[in-house]
Amino acid sequence: MVRIATIDVELCKPKKCNLECIRFCPINRTGTKAIEIREGSKKPIIYEEICIGCGICVKKCPFKAITIVNLPEELETDLVHRYGINAFKLYRLPIPKEGMITGIIGKNATGKTTALKILSGKLKPNLGCIEKPPEWDEIIRAFKGTELQRYFKKLVDGRIQAILKIQYVDVVPKYLKGEVGKLLTRVDERNIVQDLKIELGLEKIWSRELKALSGGELQKFLIAATLSKDVDVYMFDEPCSYLDVYERMRIAKIIRRYAVQKGKTAIVVEHDIAVLDYLSDLVHVIYGVPGAYTLPRKTSNYRLASRA
Ligand code: SF4
Ligand code: SF4
Structure with missing residues (x-):
């Protein structure tokens, strides 16, 4: 399974909550970090490869800022674009x-x-590579x-x-x-x-x-x-x-x-x-x-x- 964890930056208000998403995460309670406050930012980051997709943070967040979705792994090869870490993913294109x-x-x-x-x-698809987005040659090869x-x-x-x-x-x-x-x-x-x-x-x-x-x-x-x-x-x-x-x-x-x-x-x-x-x-x-x-x-x- 592939985990998609998104945090709506508009809805997420760490100053107005008690960081329930971080406090109640069962993985965090074992000492490993599945979610924490992002370095250099005041908002949380979810590590999708560590998160088990239990959905507790989704329920605990008072502002409904988190979405967790589990998808079949095969779909990952069809990823066309992602706007950022813990952001929306577009699979396939019409x-x-x-x-x-x-x-x-x-x-x-x-x-x-x-x-x-x-x-x-108008928008060059990044195939999910946020840190090092591919050039057009690579994008064309991907299709x-x-x-x-x-x-x-x-x-x-x-x-x-x-x-x-x-x-x-x-x-x-x-x-x-x-x-x-x-x-x-x-x-x-x-x-x-x-x-x-x-x-x-x-x-x-x-x-x-x-x-x-x-x-x-x-x-x-x-x-x-x-x-x-x-x-x-x-x-x-x-x-x-x-x-x-x-x-x-x-x-x-x-x-x-x-x-x-x-x-x-x-x-x-x-x-x-x-x-x-x-x-x-x-x-x-x-x-x-x-x-x-x-x-x-x-x-x-x-x-x-x-x-x-
Ligand atoms: S996701 Fe929810 S619980 Fe976590 S910091 Fe943001 S507003 Fe608070
Ligand atoms: S879905 Fe569960 S494991 Fe993942 S970050 Fe939220 S509480 Fe932690």
Whole structure:
């Protein structure tokens, strides 16, 4: 068994507790350290190779900061990324299928955004090696014989390009200033911005400053900006948040039309099952324990009767 021990640094408050996690650990009571206060930090560290996974610290922590999960050892070879010691682990990745839309669904904090960041090349996966993260050559070798090996090779060599529509649209006005129409015209590499203006219903906000937009308007602005880039793989992290049911279906149709129907590839993370159902050619369901680990699993080939 492989032990995954995570400590939520936001929840862990050593100054407000009695260090119950350390005091009640049965291994610590034998004189060996399975958990202790980390050197140079005021927060605890759990040594996963020593911890027996009894879960006593999980129950004793007054702030529910600890999660302990036991997983089969074989899975360790599939580890793609870990954010740090006692932090979240991502096993396996969804595989982008050329010319198709791959849907991803799963609970919050199960690594969907991390998977998109890795697949778009924004985050280099560390394969669980936190102290000495591997270079791309090693990462590509780790995926030997899989579709992901070919995908990453092309991405790293610059033979394919990917773009990611971020999840939190409300941060955009902090980094980008200007009028909607001017900004979209500037990024339009496919000569589609006038069509998108009509299809996304952007006419009313065309002359408006970005900082004056609502969440839904920012969402549509970002979708237009993403689709306007001439890349091979389009990734959308929750494209339907802030939008009503009518707008969600409109967005789904537009993503299909401007991505896959033009021979491109797309990956969409979405909580709205109806939208994902309409959009996706195949779906990866992410399962695991939020904040601890995650494992994407592909559903069998999935094409919807509604679109067949
Ligand atoms: S994990 Fe819980 S019990 Fe342990 S130090 Fe943090 S808050 Fe206290
Ligand atoms: S799970 Fe049990 S053995 Fe591991 S650190 Fe917590 S109390 Fe100690």
